[in-house]
Amino acid sequence: MNDRERFLATMNYEPVDHCPWMEMGYWPETLTRWHDEGMPKDVHYQEFLGIDRRTTMPVNLNLCPGFGHEVLEVTEDYEIFRGGDGVVRKQFKRDTKVGSMPQWLRYPMETRDDWESEIKPRLRAESPARYPLYWEDLKRMWAGRDWPLGLRGGSVFGWIRNWMGLEGISQALYDDPEWVQEMMNYLVDHYMATARRAVEEVDIDYILLWEDMAYKAGPMISPRMFRQFMLEPTRRLATFFHDHGIHIIFMDSDGYPEPLVPLWLEAGVTGLYPVERAAGMDVVDLREKYGRQLRLIGGIDKRAMALGPAAIDAELAHVAPVVADGGYMPWCDHFVPPDVSLENYQYYVRRLKEMTLDPVGFR
Numbered sequence: 001m002n003d004r005e006r007f008l009a010t011m012n013y014e015p016v017d018h019c020p021w022m023e024m025g026y027w028p029e030t031l032t033r034w035h036d037e038g039m040p041k042d043v044h045y046q047e048f049l050g051i052d053r054r055t056t057m058p059v060n061l062n063l064c065p066g067f068g069h070e071v072l073e074v075t076e077d078y079e080i081f082r083g084g085d086g087v088v089r090k091q092f093k094r095d096t097k098v099g100s101m102p103q104w105l106r107y108p109m110e111t112r113d114d115w116e117s118e119i120k121p122r123l124r125a126e127s128p129a130r131y132p133l134y135w136e137d138l139k140r141m142w143a144g145r146d147w148p149l150g151l152r153g154g155s156v157f158g159w160i161r162n163w164m165g166l167e168g169i170s171q172a173l174y175d176d177p178e179w180v181q182e183m184m185n186y187l188v189d190h191y192m193a194t195a196r197r198a199v200e201e202v203d204i205d206y207i208l209l210w211e212d213m214a215y216k217a218g219p220m221i222s223p224r225m226f227r228q229f230m231l232e233p234t235r236r237l238a239t240f241f242h243d244h245g246i247h248i249i250f251m252d253s254d255g256y257p258e259p260l261v262p263l264w265l266e267a268g269v270t271g272l273y274p275v276e277r278a279a280g281m282d283v284v285d286l287r288e289k290y291g292r293q294l295r296l297i298g299g300i301d302k303r304a305m306a307l308g309p310a311a312i313d314a315e316l317a318h319v320a321p322v323v324a325d326g327g328y329m330p331w332c333d334h335f336v337p338p339d340v341s342l343e344n345y346q347y348y349v350r351r352l353k354e355m356t357l358d359p360v361g362f363r
Contacts, residue, residue, distance in 0.1 A: 004147050027338055064123075123186070219256075235267040249269050255276060302336065308347075
């Protein structure tokens with residue numbers, strides 16, 4: 001089987017030689033560490049590490065144009081800048097390979113006027129730069145591909161949260177719910193208008209939606225509010241993709257979003273990733289609860305990768321029954337972090353392949 005056939009068969013619970021060997025990604029600091037530990041700098045790291053090929057289409061559904069990077073203040077300790085998403089951040093300078101989270105200072109959307117003047121003009125589906133210049137060349141390449149091809153399909157809650165901040169959207173849901181609903185509906189219309197060319201001209205294998213709307217303790221909004229504000233917009237978006245023959249639709253949310261899973265399924269979403277173990281998510285529990293209606297990706301504890309062989313073996317043995325059942329691709333429960341050594345990661349990949357070739361007999 002080639003990579004595409006294997007991916008589609010796995011997600012459709014069909015017989016496979018083994019499930020795909022893929023990864024969500026790697027933090028830049030992780031690759032820097034691995035270069036220091038011996039990974040050559042002149043290789044394609046995915047090939048060096050033995051990871052299968054997958055790609056997402058370079059179609060931009062987000063702000064176009066972005067706000068542009070603008071440095072506002074620089075000191076010996078920090079830099080204040082505005083990023084392409086319009087958010088003003090304070091980034092502290094650290095002498096470390098791990099990096100640090102910035103402090104969010106100001107968001108580009110605080111009022112309806114900001115939505116009308118700063119955000120909506122950047123959400124024109126007809127903007128030429130939303131599709132790559134050599135789109136026809138890419139289509140010809142994709143027509144003969146042997147690897148899975150996906151499309152990033154947008155966000156109902158997450159992007160508005162990014163533009164307003166969590167406090168901002170939380171207040172707006174209380175003070176001006178009609179405005180929030182208006183924005184969610186507008187975004188879904190925008191995604192469908194922008195993606196129509198892609199879904200009509202290319203045979204797409206899967207859709208990646210993004211919300212990141214959960215902390216370790218649970219979702220950022222209640223299931224009741226999800227049903228009130230998000231269910232129908234999410235359903236409209238998922239139905240659009242289903243109507244174009246794309247039935248593998250994954251939702252990306254970190255943290256513990258499990259209370260929202262039944263609502264995503266009701267809306268037409270068919271999968272979830274990255275199944276963050278530190279937040280209490282577990283692919284074994286999810287499969288027992290939701291059965292084969294919920295496809296899964298991820299669920300390998302990044303902390304086990306850092307601990308080494310014994311922890312890695314235990315983690316792989318834990319998920320092996322779900323691998324055997326199908327509809328699941330094991331990979332790290334987010335980007336592989338820089339506390340994972342190259343030696344441990346290469347051990348993980350080797351044992352992952354052994355497990356997926358024989359999940360029933362894995363020891």
